[in-house]
Amino acid sequence: MNNVRVLVLDDHEVVRRGICDILDRADGIEVVAEAGTVAQAVRRADAVRPDVVLSDLRLPDGTGLELIAHVRRTLPDAHIVVLTSYDDDEARSAARTAGADMFLPKTAGSQQVVEAVRLAATGKEHGQHIRVRxxxxxxxxxxxxxxxxxxxxxxxxxxxxxxxxxxxxxxxxxxxxxxxxxxxxxxxxxxxxxxxxxxxxxxxx
Known part of the structure; x- marks a missing residue:
């Protein structure tokens, strides 16, 4: 079975590297690209065509919503997990409406992040699943x-x-x-x- 290929978008380098390390250590998951801005993420998503995008919402050159829209338009088979410190109804609603598959607060544990990526890749329903028809x-x-x-x-x-x-x-x-x-x-x-x-x-x- 092929590894789940992940792109990680977060503007804080220490946080981003930590997330990448967590995912790279997990069985069956491979971080194929990382980015600190929406522009970088768009270019790298087009280049590597990840299975899952793990994205923050608030970024220096825009929002994760812009990346979600781009991925939905150009990579319809990819799945999107939002991982953000802004865990409120507005953030959840915006992510859901833009087309994210799952939403996790940054207070989530390492194993929760790993499981979210795995579940998103399979398309299975989950307690944190937020897609609305x-x-x-x-x-x-x-x-x-x-x-x-x-x-x-x-x-x-x-x-x-x-x-x-x-x-x-x-x-x-x-x-x-x-x-x-x-x-x-x-x-x-x-x-x-x-x-x-x-x-x-x-x-x-």
Whole structure:
């Protein structure tokens, strides 16, 4: 059986090296790349094509959500474990919505981290598993809100969305506010991260 190939993203070198050492010592796991920034992680993920990405959320050049969105778009068979010191409902919701498979606080023990990587690689359900079916997320939105999410994901500004839908810019802003609330998100960029891993047709009907 092949080793589970892991990419580790954390901006704190001591923490990152510690995580890599823990995983490298575990049977059946191999750290194939590590990164300290989102940009590095994107390049290295594309180069090594890991089975599992273990990522922090807050990074100097962005967030782990951006890496999650990239991995979901370019490496659909990869699995993602979020390991972060920000263990709160907002962080969990953002990671879940972006497409992470599992969420662990950095207070987790070494063996928990190892088991999370192993379980994520198999795709099996687990107590820390946080994936929510997309239809559950979409079910919270009205048809107009789904369309707004699609256009936000395409990078359109509120004025452009208004022109596309034939509604006022202020109305678009109200829809975006409602979408954030229903999806449990705080920022527009989190909507983009979620939308980028969805085919546009999935938002319709």
């Amino acid at each position: 997309d239809d559950e997320v979409l079910g919270r939105l009205t048809p107009m809100e789904r369309r707004v999410v699609e256009l936000v994901g395409q990078g359109l500004a509120n004025r452009e969305i208004g022109d596309e839908l034939g509604i006022a810019e202020k109305t678009v802003k109200n829809h975006v506010t409602s979408v954030l609330s229903k999806m449990g998100l705080q920022r527009r960029t989190q909507v983009v991260a979620w939308a980028t891993r969805r085919h546009a047709a999935s938002f319709r009907g």
